[in-house]
Amino acid sequence: MNTALSWIKAYVPDLDVSDQQYTDAMTLTGTKVEGFERLDKNLEKIVVGQILSIERHPDADKLIVCQVDVGTETVQIVTGAPNVKEGDKVPVVLDGGKVAGGHDGGPLPESGIKIKKGKLRGVASCGMMCSIEELGSSRDMYPDAPEEGIYIMKEDTPVGADAVELLGLRDTVFEYEITSNRVDCYSILGIAREAAVTFGKTYCPPAPAVTGNEEKASDYIQVEVQDEELCPRYCARVVKNIRIAPSPEWMQRRLAASGIRPINNLVDITNYVMEEFGQPMHAYDLRRIAGNKIIVRRAKDGDEFQTLDGQLRKLDRDVLMICDAEKEVGIAGIMGGENSKIVDDVKTVLFEAACFDGTNIRLSSKRLGMRTEASAKFEKGLDPNNAQAAIDRACQLIEELGCGEVVGGMVDCYPAPRQPRRVAFDWQQVNKLLGTDIPEQEMLRIFALLDLGYDSEKKEVIVPTFRQDLECGADLAEEVARFYGYDKIPTTLPGGEGTAGKLSFKLRVEELARNVAEYCGFSQAMTYSFESPRVFDKLSLAADDPMRQAITIMNPLGEDYSIMRTSVINGMLTSLSVNYNRRNKNIHLYELGNIYLPKALPLEELPDERMQLMLGFYGDGDFFTMKGVVEEFLEQAGLKKKLVCDPSRKKPFLHPGRQAELVYDGKVIGWIGEVHPDVTDRYEIGDRTYLADLDMQGITKLASFDKKYVGIVRYPAVTRDISMVAKKEIRVGQIEEVIEKFGGKLLESYHLFDVYEGSQIARGYKSVAYSITFRAKDRTLEDKEVGKVMEKILDGLKELGIELRM
Amino acid sequence: MKEKLEQIKAEALERIEEAGALEKLNDIRVAYLGKKGELTSVLKSLKDVAPEDRPKVGQMVNDVRALLEERLENAKAVLARAAREEQMAREEIDVTLPSKKAEIGHKHPNMVALEEVERIFIGMGYEVVEGPEIEYDYYNFEALNIPANHPAKDEQDTFYITDKILLRTQTSPVQVRTMEQKKPPIRMIAPGRVFRSDEVDATHSPSFHQIEGMVIDKNITFSDLKGTLAQFAVELFGENTKVKFRPHHFPFTEPSAEVDVTCFKCGGVGCRFCKGSGWIEILGCGMIHPKVLRMSGIDPEEYSGFAFGMGLERIALLKYEIDDMRLLYENDIRFLKQF
Structure with a gap:
């Protein structure tokens, strides 16, 4: 969410803080500021100038020489801009000033561009007249700027005044990270309320006055909501005699600072209210609403619908549609239809401010693959009580801006008005949870500032519907903590009964495995738990090899990451291969990682996750070096009996004459061997490679750290x-x-x-x-x-x- | 007789003086003091001496013998010392020649960081526990107050195996499993692998590690959480490290916070490493949501608790100044050797 500080200040007029103070304080009360950017960055010494005269450049056809009154003096400026004429008022950067960018609108240089007086083709030029791109903005945000050339300011602009200020660029745009529970803060008003409480200033939201003529909206339109669960509220108002024109500068500037392109008064008002109230609105051309009726219902499976971006969309019965008496006219909360979109000669507009089920919108927008500004707001679950305020605000702006004639009254389908929630409040409990000693009065003061009511008799906080996140005592504690200050809460350590800090036995055996492997010269590798099903062929596994029984991910990042590994071999060989191909010599690696063995496929219950110790090397050493490492580990783990190497069962990825299953006390606990040259070829390892795999789960069952002294015999051997x-x-x-x-x-x-x-x-x-x-x-x-x-x-x-x- | 003795003495002493080798000394010993040696034969001829002179002559022989023995020993010691010195000189080595190292392997940087974290929390009485990496939706989401269709489920970009089974997106399900299995007081940390469908790049990996922590007991407070994590930060990042708690939102804690520590590169004044802010975000935490306690069979009226979670890779990357996450899973020995 990006907003200009000036827009926040419109509702917190006493707010007077530096950008950094604002950032720090808002972040500490929970409205995290991710960053800010000054719009006047690198704009220095830029004033309004008036072109007094224009002459041709004596030596260049494409240049002109202008005498420009900049208030304090008249300067001569040579320009190649094609659009200026005598009498124009333009932004002028004076000698020694700075502009933000070049006239081509390319990426802005970090420290701007310095402007110094000089000569252009032999004619002195002192300063520069600026295009909107040179001022760091674009034609998108300043639609009145010419396609090419200098930005021409209004005729009544005072010469010599600060052009940056007049262009609305003395402002800072803040970027916020709003947490998903604070739906109300996805709006200027929500953030302004937080800012007011944070800085102890008065919050002055706009009061949308009831507007409209003598007529009744209900004579123009009827609304029928067939699915109240998916559409708890639908407000409709009508505006006639629409006069499309550019919106006023102040509105354009605020929208532009939020990254929204100004279009015309009607579109700008809906966007403005969406930003201000966080409530998306939609405007329909009433001529195109058949039967003067709006019906909100689910689509039918297989329906198709053309959205106003011209795309044909496939619908299903979980998509909520806005329809007229004959046809569908919009996908609720996501995008309007081509068939009802506003065209230039629009006369009468139907405004919709509705509340849709957030989850439904989110899932529909995901299925349809279209996420719009509106759906992004709706999917968070909006407050139905906000819809009326927003639509009234829009109508108020329509009147103020002379955009049309608002028809009296509102059609409101709101069968079950949402009521404020009551949450029991125990101030001592709050202190107990926070470890603080905050007086009750202080807590109540914070609640009041946040527009939370309080029933002192029942000791209940009355939570307005825009704060859907406050449900229990812990939520109230957070509100207190935020504004009391997390930094003021003391730091203590948990008291009470002591507990023993320790590793589990399994983790102790793993720690031992790491230590032995490392002392034997092996370094620890880590590889992904998912891999490609093609790994099995790479390892020469037979079609019915049990290792192929792997768990498949439904939505993998790609085939290469689509199955859960049933052995750590591929990870190890891949790591060895990376080293071999980078010409690293004599590489010894180990990995301690889980493999995932399904009990049945498809998975009904959780699989067997078995920790494996995989050792692998090429370079110094042979089969028996590896065997020694294995024996050393087993001995350290208390497996003192003889390890049997049984070569009778063969693994296809190992050298047929150089491999063995590792058997301890009659149980297979792993295997060891030289990798088959077919396999090392596939992994592009050009050296004899040895692997050992130990099943840590089996070994942990056999392991013991108990030690007992056996007497040293003194009789000779x-x-x-x-x-x-x-x-x-x-x-x-x-x-x-x-x-x-x-x-x-x-x-x-x-x-x-x-x-x-x-x-x-x-x-x-x-x-x-x-x-x-x-x-x-x-x-x-x-x-x-x-x-x-x-x-x-x-x-x-x-x-x-x-x-x-x- | 006396003259003869004097002569033997003088002759023997001269030979000892000139011997120059251990073997020669031995020869001299045999020649004079051996069974058939000259001095021995003098002693043997004592019987020819008049009885009254015998003690005197005997004494003289013994004196000469003692003197010779002493001189022989001395000469032997001198020669042995010289031989040892000669050996030492001969055996001098160039100590700057390369060493013969028993090459010990290296830990993965993740492991180095994890062991540091574990050591700190074990010291504070925390048990290290684990949970499954392939997990039920219930433990990963529902029991953590993230019901079906909660937007947080989308945010976490979950890999699914079936509708009900997934690759855990966080280590927080271990909180729930621990609460189900143990009675308070509980102090645990749960390190482990987690998965999210992020494409691989310098700062993202579809598989990474988290460390979860949880304390449940009577009267556990937010101030205890602050104190615990402040101590942890000092232990992990150094004495002068400060922590900052910022309000945040997690579905399974309330109140919740994100924690920043003072940048360990610039000490908090601001540098490129901390993007000028002086602070680095390292973990999320909060008081365990009463709904979560209740769902896992712990009475929130009687007990309270806090939980925290941090990214192991993030800590390793920050602490060891590793600039690309992909290095962690390539296992190039030139990288691993540095830890």
Whole structure:
């Protein structure tokens, strides 16, 4: 919402503050000023001058030399403007002054354009006559400005006077951010009321006097509202003998400052009242209203209607229409029809000021894809009691401006007049909520300034209908707080019973995961939760792969963001790819992010959101580096048992010979592997890439931060080294299973120290060497005991077809 | 005998003096003091000495032995020191050669900021909780006093999955879930991912993070809200940070406020960073609306509370002077390494 300060001052005449003071104070009482712009910015030393004489320039066909009376002196100005003549009064910027822009109306330079005396083709020129563009405005806002050339001021303008002031440019336009609850503040009067209370000044709204001739509007028009829910009130007045003319300058200036282009008196009055009262109005040419009747009803599904912008609109039964006895003439609250629009020879006008259901207008305007000035106001839900004031104000202006003859009376369909709301008021409760000690009288004083009534007997605040946002005690507390001053409310800390600050167990495990990943050299990545369904093909997933069971967003930003991820792989590979393609070397990343697994599709209940730890890298390291990081994390998380890498089930996006499911205590908790070259090719990563994915939900269930000390045994250990030859396809994991199975209680640890294939080992076989350590808690082990255990282990290994190597 | 001893002594001392190497000292020790050493043999020949002279001669031998041992030890110490010094000189390194770092990974700037915020609130007794990212319309809107067809629903540009299920547009639904599950006193913060259908650009992202905070107890006041957030701002942005509360509107709080902090770049005098105002907006807050309390099973007659919400990216961007939000989701290591 943009308005000129001068318009606010029209209703708060004593307001005398600087632009910055106004900004700060209004913002602190809740009418947030987003910014302001002075209309006279960079306009310096500009006065009204009168052209006394014009001569041709001796050396240039397109230039003329003018003698201009600027009040204090007569200056010579050379100009190329085609439109000036002797006797014209024009804005003149004097030597050393400034204008806002160039005559082409392009973007305004930040610090304006300085004007100095000089010579044009050898003839001295002192100052410059200004076009409206040079004054920082445009022909749109000053329709009386010539298409090209100098702005010509009125004949009675005093020579030497401040031209900027006379053009209405000594003003500041403020831009507000109005919150959606303050419908009343989407109007000049609403803001003026807030300003008056903020600065403790008197608020003087216009008092629309009842106008009209002896006739009755009801003799001209009848109104029937068929859907009272969607149209709680419909006011109609009639104006005859319309005389279309430009509106007065003051009205044009106020509209222009609000960004509204002045057109003619009739259009300008409706726009003016819309700004002033926040109530949109519509004018119909009464000749074109069949049967002199207005019917407000819903459209029928499939109806079509041509709006006054010439577009054909498809309607449905939830669109409210304004109709005459025969046809539709407008879409209620959104846009009038081509068939009833005002044309130049209009004689009699029907004014409509109605109240429509805000939600209906909002939804209709959304469905129709047309948001207009009017619909933007209506959709907020307007006060029906404001409609009459607005239409009366419009008629008052019609009379004052001589725009037509107002017919007496108003046709008003208002079956259920809205009544002021009563809200119980307990001043101590307000203080209790705010933590303040504000006297009751002070609170009541604020209410009175805000035009809120008070029933002292019932202790109820009587809320006028324009303040639909005030419903309960907390709302009243806010009104008190706003004008008492948020800054004056003390600062305290909550008292009462103490509470323990902590992370949840899940978050503690996640914190550990981050710490381990970071200490292992991985940096934290974050990627979006939604991605493209094409990701599945990129990862070579089969058509029936469960990962393809993804939740789809109904209204995504585009296909690339249309499904909720079922794995973090794509995010990780994309991030690695970005780094690879920017020639960053040796990249290790991790992400802790949710995946979204639907229980059924389409979604009936919330999906399973599972936090995943995804680790990924290219550069230094290999499969076993990654495995080490995983083991380190699991161990830190209290998962002390052996992690089993099971290569039997294959994932299509991983290297078939370099991948494993991670199994802990019989449960799959993730996977690890080298990315399949087909996939790295698609992601344009030209290096071996490794991923590990851990299901944090599963791990959190198994995790524990409990620590228990186990005594350090002082008896010596016995270590035996064995070297064996096994078939190549035997995995060391199988050998270790045997060692663990038969090692029994005495087994303390084992350590693989050599794996070898090549000369001296038969083809298809490998040599594997372990160092196995035994220890008893309560005694020094005898060789015999160790020998027995070793025998069992060796027997076990034989069953796998493994031979000891001598 | 005495002469012989003197001769041995003089000879031995001279050899010790000239030894110059640890091994030679050892040889000398063996040659004089060893089992077959010269001094030992003198001692052995003591039996040939007249008995009355034996103590005297014995004493002399022992004196010579003691002297030699002392000199040997001294010479050994000198040589060992020299050898150590030579080793030290030889082992000198160029300390300006590059380091061998164990490369530790870096946290995402969002996480750095979040951990700072969490640390402050955990210190004030707040529990960190979470809620689902895919949420019911009820929790995201209705239970927060945003009924069906409320314009605020449009303002938030919601991604829908079905009519009833959506991607949460705010972390505020965690307020409702917490109130349903816990009895006051409640002090919690709820960080998490939220979604709004904004096109990606330097200041917008369809997916970002918020941190929600909520306190419910008997006698919680707006002044408590002010005090809490003032303390938070000082902890997060530095000692001299001031806060400004501006009236605002949120459907689920009343009274509501937006909070500005003094610009941490210019300290409040106004600069390009704060667009000349000296203030930077960082969060929204207010007293929890009695309707919201009631809907979630908390009696507004008995309890009151406040809530606040802030954008994590906004804080990270401001605090670390990151000028483009897209950097946060590209994961370029040259960016991540700076945090």
